[in-house]
Amino acid sequence: MSSPSKRRDMDLMKLMMSDYKVEMIDDGMQEFFVEFHGPKDSPYEDGVWKIRVELPDGYPYKSPSIGFVNKIYHPNVDEVSGSVCLDVINQTWSPMFDLVNVFEVFLPQLLLYPNASDPLNDDAAALMMQDSAAYEQRVKEYCQKYAKAEDVGATQEEESSSEEEELSEEDYSSSDDDDDDDDAIAGQPDP
Numbered sequence: 001m002s003s004p005s006k007r008r009d010m011d012l013m014k015l016m017m018s019d020y021k022v023e024m025i026d027d028g029m030q031e032f033f034v035e036f037h038g039p040k041d042s043p044y045e046d047g048v049w050k051i052r053v054e055l056p057d058g059y060p061y062k063s064p065s066i067g068f069v070n071k072i073y074h075p076n077v078d079e080v081s082g083s084v085c086l087d088v089i090n091q092t093w094s095p096m097f098d099l100v101n102v103f104e105v106f107l108p109q110l111l112l113y114p115n116a117s118d119p120l121n122d123d124a125a126a127l128m129m130q131d132s133a134a135y136e137q138r139v140k141e142y143c144q145k146y147a148k149a150e151d152v153g154a155t156q157e158e159e160s161s162s163e164e165e166e167l168s169e170e171d172y173s174s175s176d177d178d179d180d181d182d183d184a185i186a187g188q189p190d191p
Contacts, residue, residue: 007060007095015099030055033069035152039108043139047072047147051107052082053099063093064102071146073139075114075125084110085120 012029016022021035034051038044050069056062066089068082076085089106097105119125128135 004057004059004061008055011060011098011100012055015103018100018103020100020103025052034103036103036107038143038147039111042112043136044072044111044143044147046140047143048149048152049147050152051103053102060095060098063089064099066102066107070151071142073121073124073142074111075116075119075121075128076110078120079124083120085115085118 009029012022012032015034023033025031025033031052031054034053036049036051038047038049049072052067052069054065056065066084068077068084070082071079072082073079077083084107089102092106114124114128116125116128124135124138127138
């Protein structure tokens with residue numbers, strides 16, 4: 001039997017070689033983003049989400065942690081954190097499954113068959129049970145507002161760091177005009 005780390009590496013490579021876009025976080029192979037498209041013939045059909053995947057040390061014997069980075073309106077997904085109801089994956093997870101199964105089976109099934117009786121988003125669950133047409137309309141509005149292809153481009157960290165770089169470059173270029181002050185001592189030494 002192969003070791004869990006070899007299995008993790010093999011599953012990740014299989015996912016990267018599939019049709020999914022995978023973006024690694026840092027240098028490790030335990031955290032990454034995957035671009036996920038909503039299933040056809042569903043209110044989520046036009047949506048594109050960035051999914052954060054964290055593989056526990058015990059993977060594949062323990063299920064991966066899955067979360068939506070951009071917003072989605074769904075009873076079993078926390079609207080603020082993007083966390084997916086753990087029972088959905090944990091109850092059916094087996095080491096026989098791999099990461100491709102998460103994106104080809106688990107997430108499409110989650111979106112196609114929401115479970116309003118075990119919600120993380122009470123508002124979505126209530127609307128789904130009371131008025132399914134209004135629920136589907138809200139899902140489509142969220143897809144249009146938060147789940148377009150351009151919404152999965154850069155992570156929030158990358159966006160904020162690029163803004164900081166732009167700011168520091170501007171600060172640097174404006175300080176070039178003050179070449180005379182470069183040799184001045186910034187402050188007095190401590191006594």
